[in-house]
Amino acid sequence: MVTAVQAYRRKLLISLTIGATTVALGSIPPLAEAAGSGPSSTYIVQLTSQPVASSKLDSQARLDVGSAAARQQGAQLAQDRKQILATVPGAKKIYDYQYTFNGFAARMTPAQAAKLERTPGVAAVWKDELRKLDTVSTPKFLGLSGPGGTWEKQFGDPARAGEGVIVGIVDTGISPDSPSFAALPEPRADQATINAKWRGTCDPGITCNNKLIGGRWFKSTVAIPDEFDSPRDYDGHGSHTASTAAGNHDVTAVVNGVPVGKVSGMAPAARVAAYKVCWEVDYAGNASCSSADSMAAIEAATADGVDVINFSISGSRTTNVDPVGIAFFNAARAGVFVAASAGNSGAGGASTNAHNAPWITTVAASTHDRLWEAKTTLGNGATYTGVGLGPVVGSAPLVAASAVGKDGADAAQVRLCFTGTLDPAKAAGKIVVCDRGTNARTDKSNAVKQAGGAAMLLLNTSPSSLNADFHFVPTVHLDHVAGAAVRAYLNAGGSPAASFAAGTPAVGAAPSMAAFSSMGPGLVANGDILKPDVTAPGVDVLAVVSPYTNAGNTFGTLSGTSMSSPHVAGLGALLMSKNPAWGPMAVKSALMTTASQKDNQGNPIKREGEVANAFNYGAGHVVPGTAFNPGLVYLSTHNDWNRFICATEDALKHDCDGVPHRDASSLNYPSIAIGDLPGVQTVTRRVTNVSGVNSIYHLDVEAPPGYTVEVTPTKLVVAAGDYADYKVKITRTTAPFGEFKFGSITWHDKPGHKVRSPIAVRASEVTAPKEIVSSAQSGSQGIEVDTAFAGTVTATVNGLAAADMSALALKNPTGGSFDTDHPATSDHTGKVTVTVPAGANLAKFATFNSDYPMEGMDIDLFMYRKTDTGLVLVGNSGGPDADESITLTNPEPGEYEVYVDLFGLPGGQSSATISAYSWVLTGGAGNAAVTPASQRARVAGEVTFQLAWWGLTPGKHYLGFVSYGDGTKVVGGTQVRIDT
Structure with missing residues (x-):
C-alpha cells in the first residue's frame, strides 16, 4: 500500500x-x-x-x-x-x-x-x-428518505435537498473520485445562488466539479511521509464526514467487493468544499491537526462563502477563547453555522466534553437502529451476544493474542493485535482473541488474517461501543463484561475453543448513547451552559473512506462523535436551504428545541443500560422533520457571546472592558443551565416567532427534582416575526447540594409547535472567590462568601505551605515534541513524582518566569495519575513562557507523575536547570488563620471572613486553601497564593 x-x-x-x-x-x-x-x-x-x-x-x-x-x-x-x-x-x-x-x-x-x-x-x-480527530442508512433512521420523508416533504425530491448551500469540511481532505462527490446533473436551479457567494479555489491534486466545488490544503507542520501535498484524502476521515454531511443521493456502497447498500448525505444537493488540515503523523495512524492550519482553513472557508462548517476535530475543554474558538466566534458572527464533535472521552466520565462555546453546535454520538447481531459459543457451552457481519465459523481452537505473538514483539502491541506482531506458526487456523484499543479495529482483523487466523474475537477492555465493522476475517465484537468471562475461560486452561453464529441484521431500540461520547458539564463557565447541544448517529456509520488506508475500499463504517457532527452539519445545511434568512443561532435553536429524549420504542434514551440525561445528549436526539418549523427560536449575537465570556473564567483572557456584567446562565440559549444556584436564581429568555403566523403559546413545566420552577408570564402571545420575553425563577427546596438535577420547560401552541428547553441545575451551599494572591510576608484580607443554606458556615485554612522544589537539568530541544499519549522523559523532559494522601484538599504543581533572568524561557507541564490500567492525564499547562501551573482540588489519593517539558531556551543556551514546585495541602502550617471560625448562614445570605498570615520567608512560594463547611462537610474553598 x-x-x-x-x-x-x-x-x-x-x-x-x-x-x-x-x-x-x-x-x-x-x-x-x-x-x-x-x-x-x-x-x-x-x-x-x-x-x-x-x-x-x-x-x-x-x-x-x-x-x-x-x-x-x-x-x-x-x-x-x-x-x-x-x-x-x-x-x-x-x-x-x-x-x-x-x-x-x-x-x-x-x-x-x-x-x-x-x-x-x-x-x-x-x-x-496538535489536535486529534474525534473518530445501514442513517437518513432512513432520521426520517429523511422514503415516501413522506423530510426530503420529499420539504424539497419535493431528495435531489433538491440542500440546494443553494455550501458545506465546508475542515478535516483530512477529500476523495474526489468517489461517486458521492460526482458532478450533479445540469442545469442547476441554484447555480446563480452559488455563483453569487462562492469565492473559493480548487488546488492541484484533485479535480473539482459542480458538487465538489473547492479543495484547499494547509500544512505548517514537518514533512509527512506517504501523504498527499494536496487536498486529496489519505486518511479517509474527511471523506467520511463530507459524504455524511452532503454526499450525493443513493450511491451504491461496495465493501470488499460486495454491495452493502445505498448511502446518502444529509443534504445531497448541497455543494462541498474541503479544507485539509489533518495529516498522518504517528505509528498508530492517528491524524493530527495543527491549530494554526485549522484557523487558516476556518478563515479561508468563511471568506470563500461556505454556509456551514463541520469540525470533527478535538478542542479545548478548559477555554472557549483559544485561537480556534475565537476563529469560530467570528465565523458564526459572519453567518456560518458551525457543527463540532463533542469528543470521544466518555469513558472518562463527566466534564469530558469539548467545544463548550455557545456559538458552536456541539454534537454527541448515539446509535441508529440498523444492528448486526452476532453470537459466539465457547467450548464450555456459554454463549455471548455481540455484534458482527461475518459468516458461521465452526468450532476452532481459541487463543489469546498474547499466546501467539512473535518472539521479541512488544507485548502490548501483541495483545492489541498490531500488524506484523502475530506468529503464523502459532495463530494459523485459530480464533484469536484481540483487545480493543489504540490501533484500528479492522487493522486487528487484518493482522489475524495475515497470520493465518480463522477468525477474531474482539473484546472491549472497558465500557465502550460495539461496532459491526467490515473485517478481514469473521469477527464477533463483545463488550467488557462478556470479555471478562472469555478471558476467565482462556485462563482456566484445557483446550479452549469457540464457534460463531452468522451475523444477522436486526432493528433495535435506538438511539442509545455511545459509551465513548464525551459528556458535560463543561469545565468552562462552571456548568452555566448545557453541553453537548444535541446527539446524532455516530456508531457504525457507513460512508466514503480513502482506499489508501482502507485496503482498497472506498466505503466503510466509522464510529465517533466525528461521525455524528457531520449529520448535524448536513441537517443545518437543509434548514438553511429551506430558510435562507436563518442564521446559525436560529438553526441551532430549531435543532435543539425539537429534539427527542425518547428512542424508537418510546422509552427514555439510555446510556449503558441506564437512563441518560442532558449531559449525555444535550437537548436530545435530532428530529429533522420538526426542525423545519420549530415555531419559536432563541437567538443570540456576538454581543451576547461577549457577555457570556466575560461572566466566566475566560474573562481573564478576553477584552471585557465596557462589557455589561451578566450571569452566564442568562445567555439567551435554547437550554437553561445553572452550575451554582445560590438557593434561588432567575434567568431571562427571549423567543422569536419564525412560524409565519401569529400564535399563542402555553407552558408545560417539568421541574428538576428538589426544585420549584416559576415562569412568568405563563402565556406568550407572539406575532409572526416578533419576539416575547419571559423569566424563569428556580428555587431549591430539597435537592442535594453539589449534584445536577434535570427538568424542562416546553412552550406549545394550537398548531402543534412544541418548543422544549432542557434545564440542568446544581445547588451550591456557598459561592466564594476562587483565588487570593499576594506578595506580602504578612498581611490580611477579607473574603466575602455568599450562602445558600440556613445554619452555620465554617472556615478553616490549610497551609500556608512552602513549595517542595525539584531541580531538573534539561537540554534545549532539538526535535520531537512531548507526546501526551505516550509520556516519557527525554533530554528536554523531566519527571517529578508526587504522592497525594487521602484527605488532601488541594495539590498543585508550577513553574515561574521569575526564576529565570533571561526572557524567552518556555516550559510546559503535563500531570498524570497512576491507575491500574496506566497513566491518566489529569491536567496540563502550556503557555508561551515559564509561568505554568496545574491545580487539582480534592484530588484522588495516589501517585502522580508530572512531566516538565522544556519547550525552548533563550539566549543561545544549550541547557538549563528548571525549578519545579509542588504543594500538597493536608493541614494547617501555623502561619495563617481565618476568623471567625464560624458564622450564621442563611439562604441567599452573605458573610465575610478575615484571612491573616504572618512570618513567611522571603523568596518562597506559599500555597494555602480556605475551606468552607456546613458543619458536616466541605462545601467550597478559596485558593491562597503568596509569592514572597
Missing part, C-alpha cells in the same frame, strides 16, 4: 491566498530556524484590533468579504500585522488571519514570542497545538 501511495503522491508548491497575503506552503522549510537564539516553533499571534467579521452588526446575515468596507478594513489590518511582525526580525510568517481572527502564525524562537507578547498592539500569543 505504501508503494502505491508513494507512486501517486506529488510534491506541489502551491500558493494559497489567505486574506491579502499569499503564502507558498510547499516552500516553508519544516524545521527552519528564525533569527535569534534557540529553535523556532509555530506561534499564533492575536492583535488587539478586531477582524473583518467584527464589522457585522447582525450575526444572522452573511459577511461579504468582497465589499468595499471589508477590503478597506482588511488593508488596514494587513498594515497592522506587517508593523507588528517587523518588531521580531527573522520570524517566518506562515499564515495571515484577518476575517475570523486578526493576527498571524509564524515560526519564531521562544524569546521572540515572549517579546511579541509584551508588544503594544498584541493581545495574546499561543503556541500552536
Whole structure:
C-alpha cells in the first residue's frame, strides 16, 4: 500500500491566498530556524484590533468579504500585522488571519514570542497545538428518505435537498473520485445562488466539479511521509464526514467487493468544499491537526462563502477563547453555522466534553437502529451476544493474542493485535482473541488474517461501543463484561475453543448513547451552559473512506462523535436551504428545541443500560422533520457571546472592558443551565416567532427534582416575526447540594409547535472567590462568601505551605515534541513524582518566569495519575513562557507523575536547570488563620471572613486553601497564593 501511495503522491508548491497575503506552503522549510537564539516553533499571534467579521452588526446575515468596507478594513489590518511582525526580525510568517481572527502564525524562537507578547498592539500569543480527530442508512433512521420523508416533504425530491448551500469540511481532505462527490446533473436551479457567494479555489491534486466545488490544503507542520501535498484524502476521515454531511443521493456502497447498500448525505444537493488540515503523523495512524492550519482553513472557508462548517476535530475543554474558538466566534458572527464533535472521552466520565462555546453546535454520538447481531459459543457451552457481519465459523481452537505473538514483539502491541506482531506458526487456523484499543479495529482483523487466523474475537477492555465493522476475517465484537468471562475461560486452561453464529441484521431500540461520547458539564463557565447541544448517529456509520488506508475500499463504517457532527452539519445545511434568512443561532435553536429524549420504542434514551440525561445528549436526539418549523427560536449575537465570556473564567483572557456584567446562565440559549444556584436564581429568555403566523403559546413545566420552577408570564402571545420575553425563577427546596438535577420547560401552541428547553441545575451551599494572591510576608484580607443554606458556615485554612522544589537539568530541544499519549522523559523532559494522601484538599504543581533572568524561557507541564490500567492525564499547562501551573482540588489519593517539558531556551543556551514546585495541602502550617471560625448562614445570605498570615520567608512560594463547611462537610474553598 505504501508503494502505491508513494507512486501517486506529488510534491506541489502551491500558493494559497489567505486574506491579502499569499503564502507558498510547499516552500516553508519544516524545521527552519528564525533569527535569534534557540529553535523556532509555530506561534499564533492575536492583535488587539478586531477582524473583518467584527464589522457585522447582525450575526444572522452573511459577511461579504468582497465589499468595499471589508477590503478597506482588511488593508488596514494587513498594515497592522506587517508593523507588528517587523518588531521580531527573522520570524517566518506562515499564515495571515484577518476575517475570523486578526493576527498571524509564524515560526519564531521562544524569546521572540515572549517579546511579541509584551508588544503594544498584541493581545495574546499561543503556541500552536496538535489536535486529534474525534473518530445501514442513517437518513432512513432520521426520517429523511422514503415516501413522506423530510426530503420529499420539504424539497419535493431528495435531489433538491440542500440546494443553494455550501458545506465546508475542515478535516483530512477529500476523495474526489468517489461517486458521492460526482458532478450533479445540469442545469442547476441554484447555480446563480452559488455563483453569487462562492469565492473559493480548487488546488492541484484533485479535480473539482459542480458538487465538489473547492479543495484547499494547509500544512505548517514537518514533512509527512506517504501523504498527499494536496487536498486529496489519505486518511479517509474527511471523506467520511463530507459524504455524511452532503454526499450525493443513493450511491451504491461496495465493501470488499460486495454491495452493502445505498448511502446518502444529509443534504445531497448541497455543494462541498474541503479544507485539509489533518495529516498522518504517528505509528498508530492517528491524524493530527495543527491549530494554526485549522484557523487558516476556518478563515479561508468563511471568506470563500461556505454556509456551514463541520469540525470533527478535538478542542479545548478548559477555554472557549483559544485561537480556534475565537476563529469560530467570528465565523458564526459572519453567518456560518458551525457543527463540532463533542469528543470521544466518555469513558472518562463527566466534564469530558469539548467545544463548550455557545456559538458552536456541539454534537454527541448515539446509535441508529440498523444492528448486526452476532453470537459466539465457547467450548464450555456459554454463549455471548455481540455484534458482527461475518459468516458461521465452526468450532476452532481459541487463543489469546498474547499466546501467539512473535518472539521479541512488544507485548502490548501483541495483545492489541498490531500488524506484523502475530506468529503464523502459532495463530494459523485459530480464533484469536484481540483487545480493543489504540490501533484500528479492522487493522486487528487484518493482522489475524495475515497470520493465518480463522477468525477474531474482539473484546472491549472497558465500557465502550460495539461496532459491526467490515473485517478481514469473521469477527464477533463483545463488550467488557462478556470479555471478562472469555478471558476467565482462556485462563482456566484445557483446550479452549469457540464457534460463531452468522451475523444477522436486526432493528433495535435506538438511539442509545455511545459509551465513548464525551459528556458535560463543561469545565468552562462552571456548568452555566448545557453541553453537548444535541446527539446524532455516530456508531457504525457507513460512508466514503480513502482506499489508501482502507485496503482498497472506498466505503466503510466509522464510529465517533466525528461521525455524528457531520449529520448535524448536513441537517443545518437543509434548514438553511429551506430558510435562507436563518442564521446559525436560529438553526441551532430549531435543532435543539425539537429534539427527542425518547428512542424508537418510546422509552427514555439510555446510556449503558441506564437512563441518560442532558449531559449525555444535550437537548436530545435530532428530529429533522420538526426542525423545519420549530415555531419559536432563541437567538443570540456576538454581543451576547461577549457577555457570556466575560461572566466566566475566560474573562481573564478576553477584552471585557465596557462589557455589561451578566450571569452566564442568562445567555439567551435554547437550554437553561445553572452550575451554582445560590438557593434561588432567575434567568431571562427571549423567543422569536419564525412560524409565519401569529400564535399563542402555553407552558408545560417539568421541574428538576428538589426544585420549584416559576415562569412568568405563563402565556406568550407572539406575532409572526416578533419576539416575547419571559423569566424563569428556580428555587431549591430539597435537592442535594453539589449534584445536577434535570427538568424542562416546553412552550406549545394550537398548531402543534412544541418548543422544549432542557434545564440542568446544581445547588451550591456557598459561592466564594476562587483565588487570593499576594506578595506580602504578612498581611490580611477579607473574603466575602455568599450562602445558600440556613445554619452555620465554617472556615478553616490549610497551609500556608512552602513549595517542595525539584531541580531538573534539561537540554534545549532539538526535535520531537512531548507526546501526551505516550509520556516519557527525554533530554528536554523531566519527571517529578508526587504522592497525594487521602484527605488532601488541594495539590498543585508550577513553574515561574521569575526564576529565570533571561526572557524567552518556555516550559510546559503535563500531570498524570497512576491507575491500574496506566497513566491518566489529569491536567496540563502550556503557555508561551515559564509561568505554568496545574491545580487539582480534592484530588484522588495516589501517585502522580508530572512531566516538565522544556519547550525552548533563550539566549543561545544549550541547557538549563528548571525549578519545579509542588504543594500538597493536608493541614494547617501555623502561619495563617481565618476568623471567625464560624458564622450564621442563611439562604441567599452573605458573610465575610478575615484571612491573616504572618512570618513567611522571603523568596518562597506559599500555597494555602480556605475551606468552607456546613458543619458536616466541605462545601467550597478559596485558593491562597503568596509569592514572597
